[in-house]
Amino acid sequence: MEKFQRILLVFHxxxxxxxxxxxxxxYIKPAAFPWLNLLSLAFPVLMLLNMLLIIFWALVKKxxxxxxxxxxxxxxxPTRRWVNFSGKSQETGNLKIVTLNGHSGIMGEEAMRSYLNSVHPDVVFFQESRFYKHENLELKDLKYRYKCFIVELHSKYEILEAGPILDNPLQGSSFYADIKINGQKIRLVNVYLEPFRFNKKMLNSNVSISTVGRFMNTFENIFLVHQGQVNMIKKFLDESPYPVILAGDFNAVPNSYExxxxxxxxKDVFMERGNGISSSFHDYKFPIRIDYVFCSREINPVSYKVDRSVKISDHFPVIAEFKID
Incomplete structure (x- = not known):
């Protein structure tokens, strides 16, 4: 028994x-050590093992x-970025946004349109917006639109200025759009970092050395691409003359370099106003959080919700409200 406990102690x-x-x-860039970013992917499993082992030690060695x-x-x-219990503010918001990776409308454009119209957003951030049947997904009361490759934005408020941030449409996409609410200009930034493009058959196949090798090569390459994209977007955010709301699909989990x-x-709006589990991508067996909403410190977030009541994409819609004074 003692030998087993020593092994378990080292493992823990x-x-x-x-x-x-x-x-x-x-602190460490993927270019210096890309495998460090893999730890962020394993964080929920490792944290669960940590908690189970603490319970074990509490029973045998306090x-x-x-x-x-x-x-x-x-x-x-770091755990609160995955699971949080902060709750909704008592204040009433005057800006409601939805961010959604639309999965190119594959799971039903009409269902997506119907859902979005039913939640009455002021702004919708879309990623993967290649809607095959219609060039444009018309949304009620959102008459202003800006599109940059496969990322687009629909807004109730006039878009004063907009433009791309990333310069390579083959590797994700990102843009900014400025709107004005109550006399306050807000810069909206829609982000879609380079996807991993994993094949689900590959994920469900038997584990082999060659399969693991392909996974590792994919992770390393994408981490390096993300580093370049993050640097460009971060520089743009730092130079923004207005408060920012950043939303989109990072294709990266909490506690990652991205x-x-x-x-x-x-401010991570989930940590400010979220309640429960933050996971938003549900297409694989293990749900993960890769969709985010952040805002400048001077913006007041009121609520945050991952809406799991609908499956209109391989991502759940993320809804956030803000009070803009």
Whole structure:
């Protein structure tokens, strides 16, 4: 039994090291060490194992459990990016946005249109907006529109100025659009980072060395592409003359390099107003969070919701409200 506990202690120690290692994504670029970003993908599983092992140690060795509990205090903030309980503000918002990867309308354009009209958004951020049957998905009361390759925005408010941010349409897309609410100009930034383009058959196939090798090569290549995209978008955000609302599909999970750097100096609206689990992509067996809404510190978020009541895409719609004074 003692030998088993020693092995388990070493195993638990490495789990905590890997969890704490995700902090390094805020400092180390994928170009320097791309595999560090993989730890962010494993974070939920590692955190679950950490909690189960703490329960085990609490039953057999309370002092050991206490040590791991103390170490886990440093993991509260990273965990809240996945699971949070902050709740809705008592204030009433005057700007309601929806961000949605539309999956090119494959799961039904009419269902998507009907849903979006039913939630009455002021602004819709679309990614993967290649709607095959219709060049434009007409939405009620949202008469202003800007499109940049496969990313677009529909707005109730006049778009004062808009333009692309990323310069390679073959590797994701991003743009900005300026609107005015209550005399306040707001810069909306729609982000769609380069996707991984995994084949579901490949994911469900038997694990082999060649399969693992293909996965690792894909991860490394995409992490490097993301680094370049994040640098361009972050520079643009830092130079914005107006408060920013950043939303879209990052194709990256919380605690990743992409999350840390795009979200730097901004508020994660899920952490401010979200309640429950943040996962938004449901096409694979393990649901993950890759859709985000961030805002400048001077903007007041009122509510945040991942709407799992509908399946109009392989992503759930994310709805957020703000009060713009």
């Amino acid at each position: 120690f490495f789990i905590v090291i890997f969890l704490l290692g995700t902090f390094l994504n805020g 002092k050991t459990a206490l040590i791991f509990i103390l170490c886990s205090f440093f993991l509260i903030h 999350y840390y750097h795009l979200g730097k100096d901004l």
